[in-house]
Amino acid sequence: MAGAAQLGASLASPPDSRRFYALTTGVAATWVAGGLVTGPVPWTGEDDHPHRTLVRAVAVGVGAFLAFYAAALVARKVPFLRHALAGVLRYAHHGRTPTVLATVWGNGAAEEVFFRGALYDAFADEHPIVTSTAAYALVTCVTRNPALALASIPMGALFAWQRQTTGGIEVPVVTHLTWSTLMTWLLPPLFHGSSR
Numbered sequence: 001m002a003g004a005a006q007l008g009a010s011l012a013s014p015p016d017s018r019r020f021y022a023l024t025t026g027v028a029a030t031w032v033a034g035g036l037v038t039g040p041v042p043w044t045g046e047d048d049h050p051h052r053t054l055v056r057a058v059a060v061g062v063g064a065f066l067a068f069y070a071a072a073l074v075a076r077k078v079p080f081l082r083h084a085l086a087g088v089l090r091y092a093h094h095g096r097t098p099t100v101l102a103t104v105w106g107n108g109a110a111e112e113v114f115f116r117g118a119l120y121d122a123f124a125d126e127h128p129i130v131t132s133t134a135a136y137a138l139v140t141c142v143t144r145n146p147a148l149a150l151a152s153i154p155m156g157a158l159f160a161w162q163r164q165t166t167g168g169i170e171v172p173v174v175t176h177l178t179w180s181t182l183m184t185w186l187l188p189p190l191f192h193g194s195s196r
Contacts, residue, residue, distance in 0.1 A: 042168040061180075063181045072187055101181065120132045
């Protein structure tokens with residue numbers, strides 16, 4: 001609840017403001033603390049080819065970005081989706097790149113610690129992919145941004161599936177950071193000015 005409240009407040013803050021960075025840092029800290037307080041979060045599972053696995057994780061992140069980029073080209077033609085995407089991407093467009101990326105990376109990794117780490121483990125015997133994805137989507141709805149809420153469902157399911165198949169959060173973290181970096185870097189120019 002604390003993480004969700006801070007998340008909602010962060011995206012109601014002005015871009016590149018101290019309030020925004022303070023709140024997003026608080027969100028990340030809350031997810032990490034909430035994830036670790038329940039016990040150790042598995043980083044890796046048993047893997048005979050760790051380097052190959054990480055290359056695949058990056059490739060999946062790139063593939064997910066390309067799918068979202070194609071969807072964004074269509075979304076630009078739908079007014080409420082264009083406005084929703086522009087509202088989120090303005091934080092990347094108006095922010096200082098190193099600070100924005102640090103925020104994106106910190107929050108992406110923290111989400112994996114909590115949602116695909118502790119929460120996934122808590123429901124390990126009760127459909128953990130569905131349960132962790134539903135919780136991830138529900139929390140994202142607090143932002144009141146339909147683009148983020150819609151994105152959380154396929155990406156949450158993908159990250160949870162990666163957790164299931166690898167036994168740890170390393171692969172979801174790598175995929176998440178790859179995807180979110182590309183989204184932050186290459187998507188904002190498509191929507192610059194659309195939030196006005």
